[in-house]
Amino acid sequence: MAYDEASSTPQYCITQARCTLCQFKLADDDLVVVAAGKGVSCEFTFRRHTTFYDDELDIKLHICLQGQCAFRTKSTVCFHGRCHEFRFYSVTPTFLAATHYAFAPSAGEQRRRADYIQLALARNLQQATFWPRELPHELWRMVAGFLVQDCAALAAQEQLDNCDHVGDSVLNLAQSVYASYVKIDGLYYVKGLQNTPGANASKITYLSVLSAQITQEEGEKKESKDMFVAEDHLGIRQVVFISHKHCEEWCRNQPSVPGAWWRHICGKDIPSAVTIRSDGIKLRGVESMQNEPRALLSRVSWQVPVPSPPDVVDLLTLERPRKYPNGLRMRFFDCNTPDIIGYSVATDGARALAILSHKHGENAVASLYEDLSSPICFWMYMPINEGEYLTDICRRAGCLIIRTEVVGITFSTNQGRTVVFGLYGHENVEFRRIATLPNSPCRVYFNELDSLAGRRNVELVAFEQDIPHSTTTSPDMLPTLPVSISHCPYTQSNEVWLHSSCYMQRVTEVHPCIRMTAPHQPIIGMLLYYADGHRECVGQFRLDWVTEPIIIGDTDKLYICGKRTKECWGYVAAVTGRTPVSRAEGHWLDVAQAGTLEWWFSSRHSVLYYGSNRLN
Structure with missing residues (x-):
């Protein structure tokens, strides 16, 4: 059925591939039940980025997981078929509010939750006394593994029995503050904040090296305190009050609240009261009642507590935005610390997606890269040599197809090296510095x-x-900016090409990077080591996909084999320091210890140039 704006067919959009009952992700081929309003529901087999039409109910469903849907008229919720079948409460607006995710949790948090539920269920099964015989814990864990979704769905519904008042309330900070807590999936959340003690409430203390109480004794001079709020996708995990003069020291010795993001509400912005928002099970928000520009910055969440929230700058305009987007979360990467060995930037070619710093002794694990779900994602790596540090971060902005947007960022170092993370070319592109960095950790x-x-x-x-x-x-x-020697390969006008290059004199080691997730496992980039200790990187590169190094002698050549996929897309199939026994398969590029090697890549192709020779 073709989409028609005038059609009377109800249109529903699923923007979160997650079961509303157990909160686990939907996978392709799962049997899914969708609530279509007014008691109407329909079943279908889940497939991402697909449109379904139910002839019997005359309902159209769109699966749109990138946050926007051109067809959406109504948002809806969906369930695993088994979770929906075994529910024992109706799914009410209160339940939806209590289980709503403010943002998608990290892949690591999703694994932690599943492991916790499985372990807790296995322990309960093992401790039960009505089984005819005892079984080892390992077997109970295997049994529990099949029941994780069911257990999560039932636990979520049972929590509604303890549901309290839903809505906003005002907390007076001039009085004592008491907190109660609730445990959900192994994590503690703040259930409530109030000015009077309850049966399960405890008095919040002023946390600092002095460990003084939040309220002063009668007759003492009262001092406004800054508030730090730790929250995650489900709600508030911790609330801390700190004297402003102790904020910096407290932030340096920050408490560990894994998975939480910190908001800093300055004491000047909360002279007497804050608004508390509850979903009935736990707190969802603590907001300043002022709307001054600096108070609005308190709505920004940071990956770690910050003593003074810095100004946020728009990459396109390089100015502070007039207002901060709702739910804005700011993560960080360490810069210019002595133990940094390199930086990784993820880009779709036109925009940056993430930035990482890598340090000595860190393990290269997939979890560093796995939270990105962009359909096009290139990871580029910039190694940092001994004595080298970043001096400038710049951005390039230009018109990409129909509108002006950021088309790349650049890192420059004290050794005169600049790396472009984004599409190649700088014609009609505005190049501006974002910041000049000090030669000190930041x-x-x-x-x-x-x-x-x-x-x-x-x-x-x-x-x-x-x-x-x-x-x-x-x-x-x-x-x-670096300039290419070769011309950009041409395929079609809207294909985004990225460029990298390295010189080939005195190369001692080559570390290939293989895309492990592709069936043909192409080599997508290389990290090169030189006799003087210098390192360069070409192509795409992820530290967790690095293979065994190829040792190169003073006069050895590097031999690179190129092949094509069934769709005729060029890729690098092999890299070796030994002369190929046979060149019958693929095409070979012989690279001597001289000149420059250039590596162009797009979402489909890898094209290499060495002198006048082209591979793929």
Whole structure:
């Protein structure tokens, strides 16, 4: 059935591939039940990015998981078929509010939750006394593994029996504050904040090295205290009051609240009261009652507590936005610390998606990269040599197809090296500095991607207070961009090409990077080591996909084999330091210890140039 704006067929959109009862993800081929309103429901086999039409009910369903849907008229909820079948309460608006995810949790948090439920269920099964015989814990864990979704769905519904008042209330900070807590899936959440003690409430203390209470004794001079709120996708995990003069020290020795994001509400913005929002099971929000510009910054969540929230800068305009988006979360990467060995940037070619720093001794694990769900994602790696540090971060902005947007960011170092993370080319592209960095450790913040809020790329950045952002555009003061020797490969006008290159003199080691998730496992990039200790990277590169190094002698060549997929897309099939026994399969590029190797890549192709020779 073709889409027609005038059609009377009800249109529903599923924007979260998650069961509303057990909260676990929907997978392709799962039997799914969708609530279509007024007691109407329909079943279908789940497939991502698909449209379904139910002839009997005359309902159209869109699966749209990128945060926006051109067809959406009504949002809806969906369930695993088995979870829906075994529900014992109706799914009420109160239940939906209590189980609503403010944002998608990390892959690590989803694994932790599943492991916790499985372990707790296995322990309960093992301790039950009515089984005819005892079984080892390992077998009970296997049994529990088949019941994780059922257990999660039942537990979520049982919590509604303890549901309290839903809505907003005002908390007076001039009086004592008491907190009660509730445990959900192994994590503690703040159930309530009030000015009077309850049966299960405990008095919140003023947390600092002095461990003084939040309220002063009669006759003492009262001091307003800053509030730090730790919250995750389900609600508030912790509330802490700190004297403003102790904020910096407390933040340096921050408490560990894994998976939580911190908001800082300055004491000046909460002179007497804050608004508390509850979903009936736990707190969902603590808001300042002021709307001054600095007070609005308190609505931004940070990956770690920050003593003074820095100004957030729009990457396109390089100015502070007039208002901060709802639910804005800012993560960070460490910059210029002595133990940093490199930086990774994820890009779709036109925009940055994430930025990581890598340090000595860290394990290269897939969890560093797995939270990105962009349909096009290139990971590029910039190794940092001994004595090298970042001096400038710049951005390039231009018209991409129909509108102006950020088309890449660049990192420059004190050794005159600049790496472009994004599509190649700088004609009709505005190149501007974002910030000049000191030769000392600092943190650079950028917005977390959030498909539910429509933030699918890095749009906003922030720097620690002692790093003012810059908008310098004078060409003689900007870093020099790298220039390609070869011409950009042409396939079609809307294909985004990225470029990288390295010199080939005195190469000692080559570390290939293989895309492990592809059936043909292509080599997508290489990290090169040189005799003087220098390192360079070409192509795409993920540290968790690195294979055994190829040792190169002083006069050895590097041999690169190119092949094509069934769709005729070029890829690198092999890299070796030994002369190929046979060149019957694929095409080979012989790279000597001289000249420059260039690696162009898009979402479909890899094209290499060495001198006048082209591979693929």
